[in-house]
Amino acid sequence: MTLAVLKSRALAGMQAPEVTVEVHLANGLPSFTIVGLPETEVKESKDRVRAALQNARFEFPSRRITVNLAPADLPKESGRFDLPIALGILAASGQMPANKLDDYEFAGELSLSGELRPIRGALAMTFAMTAQSSNAPNGKSRAFILPRANADEAALVTDARILPADSLLQVCAHFSSAQAETRLSRHIAEPQPRLPGYMDFSDVKGQLQAKRALEVAAAGGHSVLLMGPPGTGKSMLATRFPGILPPMSDRDALESAAVQSLTSGFSSAAWKVRPYRSPHHTATAVALVGGGSPPRPGEISLAHRGVLFLDELPQFDKRVLEVLREPLESGRITISRAARQADFPAQFQLIAAMNPCPCGYLGHTVKQCRCTPDNILRYQNKISGPLLDRIDMQILVPALPHDELLNAAQGESSAAIATRIEQVCALQLARQGKQNNALSASEIDQLCKPDNAGEKLLRGAMTRLNWSARGYHRALKVARTIADLSGAENIAASHVAEAIQYRRALSQA
Template identity: 80%
Template sequence: MTLAVLKSRALAGMQAPEVTVEVHLANGLPSFTIVGLPETEVKESKDRVRAALQNARFEFPSRRITVNLAPADLPKESGRFDLPIALGILAASGQMPADELDAYEFAGELSLSGELRPIRGALAMTFAMTSDNRNAGASKAEGSASATPAPSARAFILPRANADEAALVSNAHVLPAQSLLQVCAHFSSRQADTRLQRHIPRPQSKPRSHADFSDVKGQLQAKRALEVAAAGNHSVLLIGPPGTGKSMLALRFPGILPPMTDLEALESAAVQSLTKGFSGEAWKIRPYRAPHHTASAVALVGGGSPPRPGEISLAHRGVLLLDELPEFDRRVLEVLREPLESGHITISRAAQQADFPARFQLIAAMNPCPCGYLGHATRECRCTPDGIARYQNKISGPLLDRIDMQIQVPAVPHEQLLQQADGEPSALIAARVEQAHELQLSRQGKQNQALSTSEIDHFCKPDSAGENILRSAMTHLHWSARGYHRALKLARTIADLAGAENIAVTHVAEAIQYRRALRDT
């Protein structure tokens, strides 16, 4: 046999298209060529594969070796094709049986000794493989009565270090291996003890210990606002002088969020897998990302070649903290507009396009002016009106309009600071948040922040008194239609926390206080 064909997967954003690895051995001067739009990492696999085969005591063929990665117009990157290329050479040269290769897919980077190293995107690849298997079965089932049975689902052979995340996909048949020799023994032997065994995931997340809200002295309004935000998945901007507890509140916020569902955990893990950032210990723990204000637009939303997810995608189904918000470059902040509204980001480049999920909860914090003491009870602001306006205008009106809640965090009086903290613990707040969260899921199947316009009209209709006060607020505060709808969703969340079926005027009034924009204060 001089030709071997194996299956693998590439990565294109969150997608993992199938790649056919064709290895051909021909007579002629010895050479090793890889075609099919390989990136530098793939081209370098020639040296890794040669050394791995020789150190594993296989014979490296002194022939003309051609490896084709199809389809030819799909860019191929990283070292995940090392394993299928090495196995293809062994099968084409007759050093390994090739009769079972069609039932498997392969991915793994080889060390020079033949050990398998972890790869990026293992979860995305097994998810795509199981989806393709389901689609193949469905297409067979929709055919004529004489159609042949659907092919059996393929198994996926990959490095043992990726087994936990790859097997999180239900019905994925994952066979982890430690080395190239283990994979070869699987195909060369029929004895059970030398065959690779299916990996059963046992994700055991370690409870993440968050700082407790009881440590924060005072700031009852800010704590209440964050409770509302956690219950309805609303974005928050905390505004106040230095040292008032904005960062303390934001750091404790993840401790009151509702638990993740299996689907949310799988979505979050798939994004983390694209950067080698996922581990089984993080299963069902909401991500918490806090980039520095020097972060670029590409670091925040994603990009590069090939496109990689940015901070907003790595915070998918979790929290994105932007501390010192005006210190971020304005052009960087403006890229948040579309993801805040749509929950995803599309990275477009000349050669390819990638779509990443970005349904994150934004928690931002800022000072009211450059010196920080505008409105302080005991310290005088030294900034000019023009300086204050320039500082606050770093946050554009359209971006501010997309932030559900803008909360003032005033300085705590000295007498209160000297007292012992006796605030409400996070566990009690989290219990109320989870109860309101379950109420929303049972009523509409999603959190209030994700309601569409038609769903707002159906689920968020206030009483007549609430409607009147909302109309008055729209007139005096010059709200847009978006501001009106976000206030209604806030009122719905406040009513859910109170266990009320209908939105009353008190719920609307509290929501209006949370929607007062930075420039209205």
């Protein structure tokens, strides 16, 4: 036999299209050629595969070797094709059986000694494999052979049959021997030890209004801007925010883990832990939304189903902040290049923090602001109106008097707050199948209609504060969440009044 055909997967954004690895041996001067739009890492696999086969005591054929990675128009990158290429050479040269290769998919980077090293995107590849198997006409499913270091994350897809291996020799023994003890066994994800809890809200003294606002934000999935002088607890509140979010469902956890696996940043110990990303204000637009060649996810995608905290918001480059506008609306980001497009999920909850002025002490009870009105206006205008309009809640976090800070009692725990939020989220899912922040315009008209007094109050606020139609709808969604927290079926004027207070921070500064 001079031709062997194996299956593997490439990565294209969150997708993992199937790749057919064809290995052909022909007569002629010895050569090793890889075709099918390989990137540099794939081209270098020739040297890794040759050394791995020789160090594993296999014969490297002194023939004309051609490896085709199909489809030819799909770019192939990383070392994940080392394992299927090596196995294809062995099968085509008759050094291992080839009759069972079609029942498996393969991925893994080889060291020069033949050991298998971990790869990126194992979870996304497993997702794609099981989805393709479930949609196949014959219902035939393949097993996935991959490095042992990737087994835990791949096994999170419960329908997949994962066969981890430590080396090329182990994989060859699986196909060459009929003895059960030499064959690869299916990997089952082990239950993870209990993780330490999130930081607790009880550590934050005072700031009852800000805590209440964050509870509303967590219950409805709303974005928040915290504004106040330095040292008032804005960052402290933000870091504790993930601890009051509702527990992640299996589907949400798998989506989040799949994005993390694309950057080799996923650990099975973080299963069902809300991601918390806090990029520095020097981050570029590509770092924030993703990009590169091939496209990789940015911070907004790595925060999928979790929290994106942007501290010192006006210090970010204005052009960088503007790229957040579309993802805040759609929950996705599409990175377009001349040759390809990559689509990543970005359903994050934005928590941003800023000072009210350049020196930070505008409105402080003790220290006096030294900024001129022009400096204050220029500083606040670094956040554009369209972006600010997309942030549901804008909260003042004032400086507390020393006596109040020192004598304040311990606050409510995150566990108590999370219990209320979990109940409210369950109510929203039962009523509309989503959190309130994701309601469409027609659903807002149906589910967020206030009473007459509330409607009158909201119209007056829209006129005085110059709200756009988007601001009006977002205030209605926040009012719906406040009503849900109070157990009210209808939105009353008191709920609308509280929602209005959550969109006035910059006008009060």
